[in-house]
Amino acid sequence: MKIHDIFEIDYVLLLSAILLTVFGILFIYSSSVTTFGVSVSNEYLRQILWGVGGLVIAIVIAMLNYRRIYYVSSYLYLGTLVLLVYTCLFGRVVNGARAWLGIWSFGIQPSEFAKLTTIIFLARFLDSTKNSRNDAWRLIASCMIVFAPMLLILLQPDFGTSLVFVAILFVMIFISGIAVRYIIFLLVMIGLSGLLLVLPLWQTYIIGKSIPILQMLSNITFITITAGALSIVFFISVFGYMHDKKIYFYWIGYCTLITILALCVSFAGQKVLKPYQIMRLIVFLNPDIDPRGSGWNIIQSITAIGSGGVLGKGYLQGTQSHYRFLPQQSTDFIFSIYSEEWGFVGGIMIFLLFLLIIMRLVKIMKTTSDSFGCYITAGLAGMYIFHFLVNVGMAMGIMPITGIPLLFMSYGGSALITAMAGIGLALSAYIRRFQY
Numbered sequence: 001m002k003i004h005d006i007f008e009i010d011y012v013l014l015l016s017a018i019l020l021t022v023f024g025i026l027f028i029y030s031s032s033v034t035t036f037g038v039s040v041s042n043e044y045l046r047q048i049l050w051g052v053g054g055l056v057i058a059i060v061i062a063m064l065n066y067r068r069i070y071y072v073s074s075y076l077y078l079g080t081l082v083l084l085v086y087t088c089l090f091g092r093v094v095n096g097a098r099a100w101l102g103i104w105s106f107g108i109q110p111s112e113f114a115k116l117t118t119i120i121f122l123a124r125f126l127d128s129t130k131n132s133r134n135d136a137w138r139l140i141a142s143c144m145i146v147f148a149p150m151l152l153i154l155l156q157p158d159f160g161t162s163l164v165f166v167a168i169l170f171v172m173i174f175i176s177g178i179a180v181r182y183i184i185f186l187l188v189m190i191g192l193s194g195l196l197l198v199l200p201l202w203q204t205y206i207i208g209k210s211i212p213i214l215q216m217l218s219n220i221t222f223i224t225i226t227a228g229a230l231s232i233v234f235f236i237s238v239f240g241y242m243h244d245k246k247i248y249f250y251w252i253g254y255c256t257l258i259t260i261l262a263l264c265v266s267f268a269g270q271k272v273l274k275p276y277q278i279m280r281l282i283v284f285l286n287p288d289i290d291p292r293g294s295g296w297n298i299i300q301s302i303t304a305i306g307s308g309g310v311l312g313k314g315y316l317q318g319t320q321s322h323y324r325f326l327p328q329q330s331t332d333f334i335f336s337i338y339s340e341e342w343g344f345v346g347g348i349m350i351f352l353l354f355l356l357i358i359m360r361l362v363k364i365m366k367t368t369s370d371s372f373g374c375y376i377t378a379g380l381a382g383m384y385i386f387h388f389l390v391n392v393g394m395a396m397g398i399m400p401i402t403g404i405p406l407l408f409m410s411y412g413g414s415a416l417i418t419a420m421a422g423i424g425l426a427l428s429a430y431i432r433r434f435q436y
Contacts, residue, residue: 017058023350050417058427059424061421061428076117087156108414115165122168126173126371160390168383185258194266196263200214237250298397300327301326304325304340313341314341335350357384365381377425388406390404
């Protein structure tokens with residue numbers, strides 16, 4: 001570390017993160033205030049401590065050379081996997097998920113830290129294989145690196161957090177230069193899996209009548225026979241392509257494999273997802289199906305945001321939060337409280353601050369001379385973008401409720417420290433962007 005490094009920090013990036021954290025603390029406090037003006041929670045005090053600690057961690061990481069973690073990235077990654085296994089077995093259950101480690105009121109969420117260690121380890125792999133021409137192998141290995149912690153998090157079960165790893169994977173493999181056809185393969189497979197998962201629920205809860213072909217998507221016999229028949233087609237197409245080099249054999253195999261994997265993943269999803277997670281998908285399609293149950297959060301959140309108008313009701317003047325109509329208002333729905341009290345103008349401020357963060361990360365990716373730093377920054381960008389879009393979309397009713405926090409603003413030490421540590425890594429890459 002050199003003294004002049006402190007002057008090389010990207011202050012726009014750092015100040016954007018600090019402002020978001022300050023806004024988060026202000027509205028975590030607001031969420032604790034009752035209609036009588038009395039604060040009934042000390043969450044904001046804890047968030048201040050975590051915010052200060054996270055800022056210190058970010059600056060310390062920024063001053064250190066991020067390349068030093070290249071050779072210990074595998075140990076960090078494996079250590080996180082061990083923590084996730086331990087959490088699945090012996091963790092503390094909070095809100096239906098065994099996702100916490102700790103005693104009394106102190107706890108950490110290893111799945112949050114797993115995002116960073118996965119980004120770092122995947123960046124190392126992509127950097128070490130950047131000259132390889134075997135894109136299929138790079139994609140498969142990247143998926144294995146990302147899906148290992150993702151599956152352990154699904155077992156907790158924490159569906160929302162596991163989805164963040166998918167966003168990280170897509171951004172990093174795209175930036176690493178893996179062929180677009182492989183990325184499209186993965187994207188279409190995941191999208192088709194989600195569609196096949198939702199369709200049986202759609203015909204049961206939305207249209208209210210049975211459609212035989214959709215019912216078959218939940219039948220293991222049908223899935224097994226269909227996957228088996230498609231597998232035969234796949235192997236024939238592979239043999240045909242290897243023998244004749246005809247391009248249509250390649251695309252037949254390509255589409256067939258997507259369908260096989262989507263069928264299997266969607267069926268597995270039906271068995272893994274808990275009833276309350278399934279209902280979150282249903283109420284996203286139609287919140288009025290269960291307005292006093294699973295649909296309550298979406299309805300109250302939309303009401304809070306809409307009632308804020310252009311300028312909002314004023315700080316500490318919100319009604320949805322102070323009358324306790326909105327559950328989990330200091331965590332998942334912090335944006336709803338913020339928008340109710342500071343309105344559309346305040347919401348634009350949050351959008352602009354996150355946009356600044358993403359723009360600065362993109363600048364680091366474009367200017368850094370080190371591909372390892374570029375890939376880390378790409379993974380961080382994917383993480384921040386996904387958290388923002390899903391959390392804000394969830395609060396506005398345009399995304400399913402997944403329990404993903406709004407980074408920097410939602411209450412929670414593990415998420416805040418992870419977000420600030422990510423800023424520290426990006427700052428470290430920025431400071432050394434011309435070094436190699």
